[in-house]
Amino acid sequence: MADISIQVINRGEEAIFDAPNDMGLSLMEFLKANEYEQIEGTCGGMALCASCHVRVLEVSPPLDEQSDDELAILETLPIVYDNSRLSCQIKLNTGLERIKIEIPEL
Amino acid sequence: MIETDIAIIGAGPVGLFAIFETGLLKLRCHLIDYLPQAGGQLSEIYPKKPIYDIPGYPSVGAQELVDNLLKQAAPFHPTFTFGERIETLTKNGERNFTLTTHLGTTVHAKVVVIAGGLGCFEPRKPEVVGLEKFERGKGVTYMVLDPEKFRDKKVVIAGGGDSALDWSIFLSDIAKEVTLVHRSESFRAAPHSVNQAQKLAAEGKINLLLNCNIQEVFGSDKLEQVSINNTKLNELVKMDADNLIPLFGLSPKLGPIGEWGLNIDKNAVEVNTDDYSTNIPGVYAIGDINTYKNKLKLILCGFHEAALMAHSAYKYINPDVKYTMKYTTVSGVNEF
Secondary structure, X not given: OOOEEEEEEEOOEXXXXXXXXXXXXXXXXXXXXXXXXXXXXXXXXXXXXXOOEEEEEEEEOOOOOOOHXXXXXXXXXXXXXXXXXXHHHOEOOOOOOEEEEEEOOO | OEEEEEEEEOOOHHHHHHHHHHHOOOOOEEEEEOOOOOOHHHHHOOOOOEEOOEOOEOOEEHHHHHXXXXXXXXXXXXXXXXXXXXXXXXXXXXXXXXXXXXXXXXXXXXXXXXXXXXXXXXXXXXXXXXXXXXXXXXXXXXXXXXXXXXXXXXXEEEOOOHHHHHHXXXXXXXXXXXXXXXXOOOXXXXXXXXXXXXXXXXXXXXXXXXXXXXXXXXXXXXXXXXXXXXXXXXXXXXXXXXXXEEOOOEEEEOHHHHHOXXXXXXXXXXXXXXXXXXXXXXXXXXXXXXXXXXXXXXXXXXXXXXXXXXXXXXXXXXXXXXXXXXXXXXXXXXXX
């Protein structure tokens, strides 16, 4: 079992973590566990509230396309970017090796 | 001034069940919630989702649970203030609290129960120059409480989700003019709403501005104009507006609760698990807003907390009365 390398940029500061890929965690749950306070995950991970919005800067291998539900909820945010994702929809499993994200201010 | 035995801050599932538990003890409740309806995040965020861990219900819809809790609480005639946020909590003495909302409503209570869930659902605000100048009744509002306030007004709605579309459709019959400003080319909201909005746009009842952002708001005392930037054409236009309603969803914030002298740990209120009382005698915190060792943010835990809180609150209000717990199977539910 290999860990997933997670690089987080938050308010200009960078942190690197190794996350397990066999615990059924989402990136949102991992970020909350590491106390990134902007990541609220209000709905618990159902892609319903957009309170776990991140920008994916680099990822390997590439993520699946967003579901319609994820796109619809991202649409409700005041600002979204081409690389915006809901971190609750990014699963930390064997399909992911490395990801670099930025937590937006809004 | 609203007089009550128990002021409950938050009308989510745990706040609603607290009406029942305190009602069995003949205590009257008044609930205050910043959202425009009861149910908290169940009604606001996931009304149609099933919940699987409510004891006795293999599966129950979130809104169905809220409706049942309201029905269960109905014999105790709770009263509600919606769309208002409690700003201040003052303890005047034992069994004597005054709460004031951001709109100036005051509630006088013997006990205060904070059942605020994840905090106040604050609207997400877009980056628009001058926006805050026109909040609080001067033209910019983030939720529609009374649609009649927009009758014969020029209304600009910003956003691309279900609520932006649904309110544009609804207000197109009431307002003088409805303009819907959306930053993308298309909508991903419910197809029915999208089709209806496009139909109303074709009929000239909604002015649909796609690939656009609100940039700045203008006016002297009240909102008079907004400037809108078309990002595709790189064009800036100004238009007259009496009201601007940005609808970009809600995000929970602890808000003023953090300034009331309560012991707070990581955006949650510390409580004594004997009775879920806080460090201020007469103030309790139940449900997701509280924290203690091994806390689980589950509705069923909040229900348990509500029951223990109710009995402690009864003793606090009636220090000289000896009370023996009665089962509803024995004494029933006695309306009062």
